[in-house]
Amino acid sequence: MKDTNVIQVENLTKKFGDFTAVNAITFEVKKGEIFGFLGANGAGKTTAMKMLIGISKPTSGNAKVADFDVFTNSEDIKKNIGYMSQKFALYDDLTVKENITFFGGIYGLSRKKIEEKRCLLVEELGLHNIVNELVGSLPLGWKQKISFSVALLHEPKIVFLDEPTGGVDPITRRQFWEMIYKASNNGTTVFVTTHYMDEAEYCDRVSIMVEGKIEALDTPKKLKEQFKVNSMNDVFLKLARNIE
Amino acid sequence: MSISVKNISKSFKTVNAVKDVSFEVKEGELFGLIGPDGAGKTTIFRILTTLLFADKGTATVAGFDVIEDYKEIRNNVGYMPGRFSLYQDLTVEENLTFFATIFGTTIEENYDLIKDIYVQIEPFKKRRAGQLSGGMKQKLALSCALIHKPKVLFLDEPTTGVDPVSRKEFWEMLKRLQQKGITILVSTPYMDEAALCDRIALIQDGKILQIDDPQEIVKHFPTTIYDIKADNIYKLLLALKEYKHSYSVYPFGEFVHYTDKRDAIDTKELTLFLKDKGLNNIIIQPTETTIEDTFMELAK
Structure with a gap:
């Protein structure tokens, strides 16, 4: 079912006063796709993402996420997506177990289901020794892996990842991407932003935002052909001017 | 100083x-x-x-x-x-x-x-x-x-x-x-x-x-790294990890970086193994070591 669109965006625009942060962007994301959402700092990525996850109302345009309209059904969107960012993910003062229980509860899972999910998670990530530790005491890499799994607890159709691997060591960064591949293989759509250009190569398709507009959108292979360069880093450097 | x-x-x-x-x-x-x-x-x-x-x-x-x-x-x-x-x-x-x-x-x-x-x-x-x-x-x-x-x-x-x-x-x-x-x-x-x-x-x-x-x-990197590519990167990662001679397997841009436990890899054998796992369009070629490879090996 790779051809079903789970995100459909048409001329989506967000203005703050007379500043247009997101300028009529149009794209769609297919079920199970790993979609890379790239752009320079200040290009409008975060603003666009906020509209898609239902926490910011667009100025104009249309967007459907998991079949729900961002204008009229933003609460339904929130129930059907997972979200994780580098800045906020888990509560440092709760243990790993408490975090899982808390977020499971927030997403409305039954006690039994939470228990089931927790056992599965402990097994898959090898958390046996740290499940009762405070999250604040764990290395960043662990936190990020756990928080990705927590974002998937309620089996959302789409998971949004905002710079999930910033500052993480290279081995953990790769383990993290293996988790992304696995989720995608199970049919979860992954919408991800990153500043690591090698990670852009891991995506099925990549869009690059420049000054509020999507200036390029294709598979990494075709983008490299289009710009006649050998790496996504060079595609990015060719396209993204510094907007300051 | x-x-x-x-x-x-x-x-x-x-x-x-x-x-x-x-x-x-x-x-x-x-x-x-x-x-x-x-x-x-x-x-x-x-x-x-x-x-x-x-x-x-x-x-x-x-x-x-x-x-x-x-x-x-x-x-x-x-x-x-x-x-x-x-x-x-x-x-x-x-x-x-x-x-x-x-x-x-x-x-x-x-x-x-x-x-x-x-x-x-x-x-x-x-x-x-x-x-x-x-x-x-x-x-x-x-x-x-x-x-x-x-x-x-x-x-x-x-x-x-x-x-x-x-x-x-x-x-x-x-x-x-x-x-x-x-x-x-x-x-x-x-x-x-x-x-x-x-x-x-x-x-x-x-x-x-x-x-x-x-x-x-x-x-300082002890062995040769190979770039490996196939039509499905997730299946490729899983298959390479299962391969009995594999030493390290990491996604690396458009390729997977692979090292073998042996001094030299058997390209034919590995290609057959991957085909057997249902993978197609397989490319296997030696590549240059990067600082990131070195870091990961030392940090292991």
């Missing part, structure tokens, strides 16, 4: 943040501490800038001891901490004037040094620092760290969270500063930036894994 660190250790409660670290930075050198969050980079910076005492070991900066001569060090170094170091409620110009004044100098006196960087943010000089974009904050923070013409510049993760275009510009600025005779110690979690330093120390969990120049450091 511009910076000399001998057997420095530092613990916080139960965490051994820095474990017996030694390295030297020559005058005028651009030296990189390369490692992820939690490696101990910031603790080393804080010890060298006299903001923190080490538990063990000694260190000198610009010839001054970090404990005995802390006042001289503070006058002779510039420090740009990882977290935002500016006064959010002061304007761009006020921040710069403030830093110049506490070091007993003026913007005009050392304007030459910061000119390249400062002209880019000068159009916004009446704007409060808190209202600047990430890239502009970074340029202002660097200007403030330079305004007293330091001998040694400490930059703690100046490019973390910054996009590739701004990162490239930032490194070009560093190269120009280096040409003006300033010694630079910079830390970064981005392995691709390591190649831009004169010498680097790879660091993880408070320990230095290796020190060398970027061209040499990859020679």
Whole structure:
């Protein structure tokens, strides 16, 4: 079912006063796709993402996420997506177990289901020794892996990842991407932003935002052909001017 | 030596943040501490800038001891901490004037040094620092760290969270500063930036894994790495991990980096094995070792 669109965006625009942060962007994301959402700092990525996850109302345009309209059904969107960012993910003062229980509860899972999910998670990530530790005491890499799994607890159709691997060591960064591949293989759509250009190569398709507009959108292979360069880093450097 | 660190250790409660670290930075050198969050980079910076005492070991900066001569060090170094170091409620110009004044100098006196960087943010000089974009904050923070013409510049993760275009510009600025005779110690979690330093120390969990120049450091890698590609990268990863001779398997851009337990791989056999796993369009070819490969092998 790779051809079903789970995100459909048409001329989506967000203005703050007379500043247009997101300028009529149009794209769609297919079920199970790993979609890379790239752009320079200040290009409008975060603003666009906020509209898609239902926490910011667009100025104009249309967007459907998991079949729900961002204008009229933003609460339904929130129930059907997972979200994780580098800045906020888990509560440092709760243990790993408490975090899982808390977020499971927030997403409305039954006690039994939470228990089931927790056992599965402990097994898959090898958390046996740290499940009762405070999250604040764990290395960043662990936190990020756990928080990705927590974002998937309620089996959302789409998971949004905002710079999930910033500052993480290279081995953990790769383990993290293996988790992304696995989720995608199970049919979860992954919408991800990153500043690591090698990670852009891991995506099925990549869009690059420049000054509020999507200036390029294709598979990494075709983008490299289009710009006649050998790496996504060079595609990015060719396209993204510094907007300051 | 511009910076000399001998057997420095530092613990916080139960965490051994820095474990017996030694390295030297020559005058005028651009030296990189390369490692992820939690490696101990910031603790080393804080010890060298006299903001923190080490538990063990000694260190000198610009010839001054970090404990005995802390006042001289503070006058002779510039420090740009990882977290935002500016006064959010002061304007761009006020921040710069403030830093110049506490070091007993003026913007005009050392304007030459910061000119390249400062002209880019000068159009916004009446704007409060808190209202600047990430890239502009970074340029202002660097200007403030330079305004007293330091001998040694400490930059703690100046490019973390910054996009590739701004990162490239930032490194070009560093190269120009280096040409003006300033010694630079910079830390970064981005392995691709390591190649831009004169010498680097790879660091993880408070320990230095290796020190060398970027061209040499990859020679410490013990074996040949192969680029492998197929039509489904996730299935390819799983299959390679199952392969009985596999030693390491990591996604690496458009390829998977693979190393074998044996001295040489059997390309035919491996291709057949992968085809058997249902993979198509298989490419297997030797590739060059990167600093990131080296880091991962040493950190294992």
